[in-house]
Amino acid sequence: MTDRLGATQRARPTERARVTDRVRRADRALEYRGLPPWIWPVAAAGALLIVLPLAAMTLRVDWPGFWGLVTSEGALAALGLSLRTAVLSTLICIVLGVPMALVLARSRFPGQSLLRALVLLPLVLPPVVGGLALLYTLGRNGFIGQWLEAGGIQIVYTTTAVVLAQVFVSLPFLVLSVEGSLRVAGRGHEQIAATLGARPSRVLTHVTVPILLPALVTGAVLAFARALGEFGATLTVAGSLEGVTRTLPLQVYLVRETDPDQAVALSLVLVAVAIVIMLVAHRPTRWAGERL
Amino acid sequence: MVNTLVTPTRLAPLAATIALAVAFLAGCTTSTAPDGATPPPEARTLTVFAAASLTSAYEQLAEIFEEGHEGVTVSLNLGGSSGLVTQIQEGAPADVFASADEANMAKLVQAGLAAGEPRLFASNRLQIAVPVGSAAGVASLADLATPGIRLVICAPEVPCGAASVAVAELAGVTLIPVSEESAVTDVLGKVRSGEADAGLVYVTDVLGAAGEVEGIAFPEADAVVNHYPIVAVEGASQAELAEEFIALVLSERGQAILAEAGFGEPGA
Numbered sequence: 001m002t003d004r005l006g007a008t009q010r011a012r013p014t015e016r017a018r019v020t021d022r023v024r025r026a027d028r029a030l031e032y033r034g035l036p037p038w039i040w041p042v043a044a045a046g047a048l049l050i051v052l053p054l055a056a057m058t059l060r061v062d063w064p065g066f067w068g069l070v071t072s073e074g075a076l077a078a079l080g081l082s083l084r085t086a087v088l089s090t091l092i093c094i095v096l097g098v099p100m101a102l103v104l105a106r107s108r109f110p111g112q113s114l115l116r117a118l119v120l121l122p123l124v125l126p127p128v129v130g131g132l133a134l135l136y137t138l139g140r141n142g143f144i145g146q147w148l149e150a151g152g153i154q155i156v157y158t159t160t161a162v163v164l165a166q167v168f169v170s171l172p173f174l175v176l177s178v179e180g181s182l183r184v185a186g187r188g189h190e191q192i193a194a195t196l197g198a199r200p201s202r203v204l205t206h207v208t209v210p211i212l213l214p215a216l217v218t219g220a221v222l223a224f225a226r227a228l229g230e231f232g233a234t235l236t237v238a239g240s241l242e243g244v245t246r247t248l249p250l251q252v253y254l255v256r257e258t259d260p261d262q263a264v265a266l267s268l269v270l271v272a273v274a275i276v277i278m279l280v281a282h283r284p285t286r287w288a289g290e291r292l
Numbered sequence: 293m294v295n296t297l298v299t300p301t302r303l304a305p306l307a308a309t310i311a312l313a314v315a316f317l318a319g320c321t322t323s324t325a326p327d328g329a330t331p332p333p334e335a336r337t338l339t340v341f342a343a344a345s346l347t348s349a350y351e352q353l354a355e356i357f358e359e360g361h362e363g364v365t366v367s368l369n370l371g372g373s374s375g376l377v378t379q380i381q382e383g384a385p386a387d388v389f390a391s392a393d394e395a396n397m398a399k400l401v402q403a404g405l406a407a408g409e410p411r412l413f414a415s416n417r418l419q420i421a422v423p424v425g426s427a428a429g430v431a432s433l434a435d436l437a438t439p440g441i442r443l444v445i446c447a448p449e450v451p452c453g454a455a456s457v458a459v460a461e462l463a464g465v466t467l468i469p470v471s472e473e474s475a476v477t478d479v480l481g482k483v484r485s486g487e488a489d490a491g492l493v494y495v496t497d498v499l500g501a502a503g504e505v506e507g508i509a510f511p512e513a514d515a516v517v518n519h520y521p522i523v524a525v526e527g528a529s530q531a532e533l534a535e536e537f538i539a540l541v542l543s544e545r546g547q548a549i550l551a552e553a554g555f556g557e558p559g560a
Contacts, residue, residue, distance in 0.1 A: 139485070139487050156487060157471055239444065240474070257375050259449075260378070
């Protein structure tokens with residue numbers, strides 16, 4: 001009696017691959033996936049809830065006039081401003097977020113879990129609330145703002161305020177992503193490097209950073225997406241002025257009633273950017289131990 | 293292995309809870325009127341879509357209307373006029389529409405959603421609003437063009453913004469705003485909090501925020517007046533009530549309430 005393994009061992013090299021493949025396919029067919037049939041309609045309903053509104057919006061687009069709408073003066077100003085501020089915000093998030101993630105993942109001090117909760121708060125805080133908080137800090141009568149204004153530095157109503165609002169809401173995405181990867185990676189490699197004589201800074205740049213690079217890319221991409229779509233905080237602390245503080249979401253908000261065609265066209269641009277970002281950030285990677 | 297969930301000791305409290313809940317719910321249903329008494333008036337809701345600047349006046353009018361009509365609830369939807377028109381066009385159930393300017397009312401009429409001719413019921417003018425005790429030295433419209441003054445106005449796309457632009461053009465003043473908001477309430481909010489040195493809002497907004505902002509009138513405001521029309525919406529579920537509400541707004545009592553809030557005469 002021959003078993004499956006016996007069959008593969010006795011076959012010729014080229015046939016071995018074909019038989020192994022057949023074995024693997026049979027294996028998968030017999031595999032239990034844990035999906036009872038009724039799961040599919042429920043999952044489909046959830047997917048439709050998200051996909052249908054996007055489809056509905058795509059149907060509303062004025063395709064012949066699309067290019068003209070998207071390249072109108074206000075739209076181009078908003079698009080340029082959005083891209084510039086989102087890129088700058090993402091860079092700031094990387095510079096500030098990686099050290100934060102390192103401290104949260106690798107050190108231990110009293111009150112750390114509370115600090116972590118506070119730092120991740122913007123993830124769940126309504127953006128308008130974040131904007132109000134920033135306003136009460138940096139505004140004319142603000143906590144820090146009053147001293148800045150006395151010194152002649154104005155933050156509110158400037159592009160700086162836009163960048164700050166975006167950093168406020170997107171920093172947690174980067175911190176979360178990098179911290180998670182640091183915890184999973186462990187300290188083994190760093191310890192080895194240290195025993196080989198590397199100083200802490202060298203360990204950081206030559207060992208830690210390469211390890212967390214994939215998570216950093218994912219986190220940065222998510223932070224960029226969040227910064228690009230930021231609305232509530234920007235409106236509250238920065239105001240809305242073309243070319244200065246009116247980012248793309250604010251432009252959509254402004255023209256949605258008076259020029260709905262432009263609003264839909266710009267919305268579609270944002271959706272397209274978001275889809276690309278999601279494809280990059282959540283590309284299918286193999287989870288540890290998963291058999292696909 | 294015995295399923296502990298359905299053993300008698302667990303089941304009895306569960307059954308008791310269900311029985312109590314059913315009894316409670318049954319007791320909560322509206323009881324029928326005792327024989328011989330007149331049935332209570334049918335509960336009806338009148339949905340009124342009105343411009344945000346009409347908030348305080350219309351809240352008062354809604355109360356008066358509810359007092360005069362038993363069983364009727366007035367549901368107010370207050371917001372930017374252009375947003376309200378869009379909502380009605382997309383099928384929102386409105387019975388009455390009161391707009392902050394004639395341009396938005398024209399949009400509704402063009403869409404064939406106005407039941408009858410819109411009638412003017414109020415007018416509103418712009419006024420400069422400054423924070424109380426402001427040292428920015430704003431005393432006239434020309435002062436708004438001073439560089440360094442933090443001026444906040446409505447974006448030209450919304451009625452108060454269009455009026456601001458018209459007023460500035462008439463006066464030959466170039467406004468340099470730091471922010472163009474989508475709603476006049478946002479402009480007022482920024483002036484109130486002191487984040488703006490000056491804002492162009494309606495007379496009614498300044499009156500409504502009395503004590504928190506100071507109003508500065510300027511002559512050009514009289515040349516650019518926003519006329520407020522009101523109309524019943526085509527296909528409204530409460531057409532009769534809609535007409536009665538409009539009658540209230542146009543009545544002496546309604547006009548007095550509007551005047552108290554700072555509105556001008558219709559057609560003025």
